[in-house]
Amino acid sequence: MMLQNSVSETGMKLSGFKILVLEDDPIIALDVEMSLQDYGADVVHCLSPEEALEAMTQHVFNCAVLDVNLGKNKTCADVAVRLKENGIPFILHSGDLRRRGELIEEIGAPVVVKPSSDEQLVNCLVDHLIQTGHLSA
């Protein structure tokens, strides 16, 4: 399938960034992946927390986008802890603020509420990277 990457008006803000995307829905994952690629990012997608923890031993990530609920009572909590330990900034991408409110608060990262647009997601990530000093404004 040939998919067109739209050239963003705002340029390649995420050029050179290696981004971990943890998302258990493959359709949403592909969309997020391509949206980040639009801005020049190099994306590694993981379907489960186990995959993500494994990927973190093989890649050096600059930042991450984590879905919170990962099916079968799995969450991104362990991955969030590991990212924090390694000083890697990340944002959460979740449609489940009501049920997972406590966990989200505990993790304490910016949240993009699903369903979201490409722009909302990328803007939130870029803002967070700027705020944490990982990207210059």
Added chain:
Amino acid sequence: MEKTTENISQSQSAHDDTESGHPEDNFTGATGVLFERAMAQTRMAVCLTDPNQPDNPIIFANRAFLMLTGYDHDEVIGKNCRFLQGPDTDEDSLNLIRKAIRDEEVLVVEVLNYRKDGTKFWNALHLGPIYDGDTGELLYFFGSQWNVSDVHAARADEHQAKLLARELSHRMKNMFSVIGSIVSLTGRQEGAKQVTDKINGRIRALGNAHENALSSASAGPADISEIVTAVLSPYAAGSEDVFIMRGEKIGLSTSTISLVGLVLHELATNATKYGALSADEGKVTLDWREEDGHLILDWKESGGPKIDHVPEEAGVGSGIMSTLLKSARGELGLDWQKDGLQASLRMPVMS
């Protein structure tokens, strides 16, 4: 302490009504007969226990008590009330009961009890001490039992309904996310990303508009302020005072919610591109009210760039939105003032 005093006075008045002040004479004499009849006929289950005997046994139980528990008179007299407990009786409520008896306190507690045939019922138990009016000596404990199983069932149903509503809301959001991603990916494939982004914006607005109605588990119509807030919050970009909202509570039907959500989305999108929301200091004031079965919603932008001509690309009030509104017998008036767009939505509040 206050509650204990209350009981002393209650038992005092009971004593005063009888011919003699002695507790054993309580159920004798003319008043005693009336009292006994009342006890026999009331639907409130009542029993008295004697804390001065070993293991605080029941010394009196009325007909309602026997009806509720399924036991015969002889089976309950002389027994401690604990025969009403069973395997699923909550230990915490039992501890409350034990403490109230130990400290001679009044207690109202819901406890799961068992009938003679083993069936369960939720018992709203009201217990407390009865003192001798003269000496202040502890004579009895009274216990009144009320079967509140139906109340419990209703509460459990409500809880279930809330859980279900949250689950549905989550699944709906997830579906909206997947739909959005498919639309977006299709846009990439067909080289029409701009078109599909527009479609997705509208789909998200619909999802947000209906989000509260779906998750609140309330059967009634959704209040407009919840819908306005849900649809516009993505455009507030973190600062809360971008939108100033004023309006009364108006319940909207499902189809009205969809249209209000879409109109607000179009107005906000337009304001983000050309209007108040494109400037740091920009504000939008929303006023709404109900008039003759119509929702009137005024949208007023300020603090944005000066407007000297009607934006050509403006999607509001043109094309599909105006057609949609027309089909709902509504209209959207647009006034492109220099200081900012003023729009007025008018549509029937359908029931």
